[in-house]
Amino acid sequence: FDAVDVIRTKRDGGVLSAAQIDWVVDAYTHGVVAEEQMSALAMAIFLNGMGRAEIVRWTQAMIRSGERMDFSRLSRPTADKHSTGGVGDKITLPLAPLVAVFDVAVPQLSGRGLGHTGGTLDKLESIPGWQASLSNAQILTQLEDVGAVICAAGAGLAPADKKLYALRDTTATVEAIPLIASSIMSKKIAEGTDSLVLDVKVGSGAFMKDAERARELARTMVELGTDAGVRTVALLTDMSTPLGLTAGNALEVRESVEVLAGGGPADVVELTLALAREMLDAAGRPDADPAAALRDGRAMDVWRRMVAAQGGDPDAPLPVARHTEHVVADADGVLSGLDAYAVGVAAWRLGAGRARKEDPVQAVAGVELHVKPGDAVRKGQPLLTLHTDTPERFDRAREVLDGGVVISAGRSAAERSAGQTPV
Ligand code: URA
Structure with missing residues (x-):
């Protein structure tokens, strides 16, 4: 294959063959296709889109670029949640321990913030001592012992996406639906969760500013997950104004702890419960009552054990601005x-x-x-x-x-x- 042919096919509005996709993703991962070639291809995809078969193949190629995790030895079902990102979106922090209360393992492999949206790992790192990096063995142990883990996705998971996402970020090609959907879903499928709830954000603070495009992104991701055997559902939620009353790392941890203590802003509590119910339903726990677990301290208890398991001190005061x-x-x-x-x-x-x-x-x-x-x-x-x-x-x-x-x-x-x- 020749990278220029692949770029030309997409530039001219053609359909990439399965073999072209497999080759170009693999060759890019190994440095055979150059950054400038992939950046031209990403722009051609941005402008001309991809059909369903192309997106499925592209996602599979990204998964194959790295390792797949295996949670099948755990004694509980796994459920994960992914948000397409927003302002003040700290929901993962209360949500992961809350769902784990009901004997569901929550492997939340997360990222750092780039641009105006915050990153879950950046937020948790404001807790003194807390460590984002865990080995696969540590992740499995923590899932078995505590039920929830929020940590950095290891370098072995979809390395093609790591390279491509960094390139897209510097070439104005992030907001392409086929590229966002394959990026997110390749990591989630490689992670090996049984079920996945997607929180697709719509509004000024989100990638997708209008509901039509957000719906298309949601539909594309649900199809990719379902085809790969992951029970996948998506909610479309508002991101025209920040979630809750804080945007910023330690400030958002403080607010999350308020929610875990049974308080916190109504919109954060509501979305946490809505996503928890979807995850619990998908994991075969339709009768669970997550609101009760926020009220009676069970979710807080898992939070404290989760933070401590990763070296953090749940009782340490959070840093405050000068x-x-x-x-x-x-x-x-x-x-x-x-x-x-x-x-x-x-x-x-x-x-x-x-x-x-x-x-x-x-x-x-x-x-x-x-x-x-x-x-x-x-x-x-x-x-x-x-x-x-x-x-x-x-x-x-x-x-x-x-x-x-x-x-x-x-x-x-x-x-x-x-x-x-x-x-
Ligand atoms: N998050 C991702 O992981 N990938 C994207 O392309 C966009 C958001």
Whole structure:
């Protein structure tokens, strides 16, 4: 095969053959196809798409580029969840221990944040002592002993995707449905989970800004999983405003612990429970009551054991930023918009995220919300608190928030519902 022929086929809107796909993915993984050739091919795929058979074959080729994990010796069924990423999306933290309460093993192989969305591993690393890297043997032991593990996906899992994702990130080819679907599903299928619940985000803070494309991404991933023998379901959930009241690493751990203690913001609790019910259903536990496990401390108990098993101290105080500043309301009215993307970029600029893979992140940096869309606000009232160790970052964070916080005249959601007359 010749890489130029493969690129030309896709450039001209043709269909790649199974043999072409197998060859190009393998040759790229081994450095035979050059980065510039794969970047041209990724752009051709971005522009011209892929048919179902091509996506299935591409995903299989990515799985074959590395090892497959095997959880079949565990005494319990496995269930995993994947979110396509958003702002303030800390759901994995309370969800994994919560599902494990019901004798389901939750192998949550996670990533780090890039750009404006946070990464689960970055969040957990704000817990003193906590380690992201585990061997496959350690993962299996922890799944058997504790039931839940959240750790870094090892280098052996879908190495083709590791290379390709880094390339896509620098060539504006991330947002292609065939490439996102095959990237996510190759890792999940190689991981070997029995069932998978996908949380596909829609809105300004997500990859997919409109519902139609999010639905297509969800459908593509569910088909890939189902074809590979993984029970796969997808929920489409809103990412137009941040989830919960925090975006930033230690801030999100704090909020997750509140949820595990039976409190926390309603939207975080609701989504955690909705995803838990899907996972428990898929794992053959339809009668489980996850809300009770948040209330009575069983989920917190698994969380503490999960953190401790990876070297973390669940009782250690979380780090706190040396500097904070408020963003205040500039008028009376109702908060009609608090844009997820703006808050995500602000948290990133404050130090919570990274611009390049190798950059460090600040555990303490981020944005704390005091109001949600629909709330009444008064001029001068603090809407957000910005957190960082490096105060020279405040100005650039404020800049991006300027258009993202919208106050309108009118009544708040609470006032509207209080004023409703029963019929
Ligand atoms: N997450 C992934 O793992 N891959 C993508 O392509 C996008 C999000």
